[in-house]
C-alpha cells in the first residue's frame with residue numbers, strides 16, 4: 608500500500624467497549640490484522656471507550672432512550688480521529704451509520720445460535736410449569752411466550768458474567784445467551800446448549816463482528832479489506848436489509864437468518880407480537896447477490912401481513 612503501515616511507535620488504533628466480550632472481539636480483530644500484514648501485535652493498539660449503556664445496569668434498556676447507547680461515544684472518537692476503526696457486535700448496530708462512517712468489514716461469523724444456559728436443566732423442553740427464565744431480550748421473551756407459555760420470564764440484564772452470577776444466585780433457573788459470545792469468551796465451565804434456529808430464530812447478525820471506519824480513510828479501508836469475510840458479508844446484507852425494511856430496533860421482536868449454500872442464499876425471517884400472541888414467518892431463496900432485495904421484499908411481505916399496530 609502507498610499509505611504508511613502502522614508501527615509500534617505509531618500504532619493503528621482499534622476502538623472498543625470495555626466489556627470482556629467486546630475486548631475479546633477487539634483482540635480477534637488485532638490478531639487477524641497483524642497476521643494479514645505480518646506486523647507485530649504492538650503495531651495495533653486497543654483503545655477502550657466508555658459508553659453510556661455500560662454504566663446503566665439497573666433498568667431494562669427499553670425504558671431508557673436507547674438510541675446509540677452503546678455506540679455514540681465510540682463513533683464520536685472515530686469521527687474525531689482518536690481511533691482508526693471501531694469493532695462491534697453487528698447485532699447491536701443500527702442498519703445505517705452516522706454521516707462520515709461506514710461498516711463494510713465483517714469477520715468470519717461464529718455460531719449463530721442462541722444458547723440455553725442453566726445449572727439445572729439441559730433444554731427448554733425439560734423445564735416444568737412455572738420454571739423461571741431470565742432474559743432482557745424482547746425477541747427471546749416473545750419467542751418464549753409463543754412456544755413455551757408455561758414458563759415464567761423475569762428481566763435479566765448485564766453482561767455475560769453478571770447474568771451467570773444471577774443464575775448461580777438462583778434468580779432464575781435458566782437464561783439465554785448468544786452461543787458466539789460464550790465461545791468467544793471461552794466459557795468452558797458454563798453449561799450451555801445451543802438451540803436450533805428452528806426452535807429459536809436468532810437475532811439478525813447474531814455472531815458476527817462488524818468493523819466501522821471513516822469514509823475516505825484509505826489506509827483503514829485497505830487494512831479492513833484484507834480481513835473481510837465475503838460469505839459473512841453476503842449473509843448480513845440480506846439480514847440487515849430485512850431489518851432495515853422492518854424499521855426494527857433491538858427492542859422489536861424480530862428474528863432473521865441467512866445461510867449460504869454455494870451461490871444460493873436462504874433467508875428466514877420472523878416477527879412476533881411482544882406477548883407472543885402472533886408469530887409471522889417467511890422464507891425466501893435466491894442468488895447470493897439478490898440478498899438485499901430478498902431482505903427488503905421479505906420485510907414488505909411481513910409488514911403487510913402484520914397490519915397496523917402489530918408491535919404495540
Ligand SMILES: NCc1[nH]cc(CCC(=O)O)c1CC(=O)O
Nearest residue numbers: 696699784785787788813814815
Ligand atoms: N445484545 C448483547 C449482545 N450483543 C452481542 C452478543 C453476543 C455476540 C453476538 O451475537 O455477536 C450479545 C449478548 C447475547 O445476546 O448473549
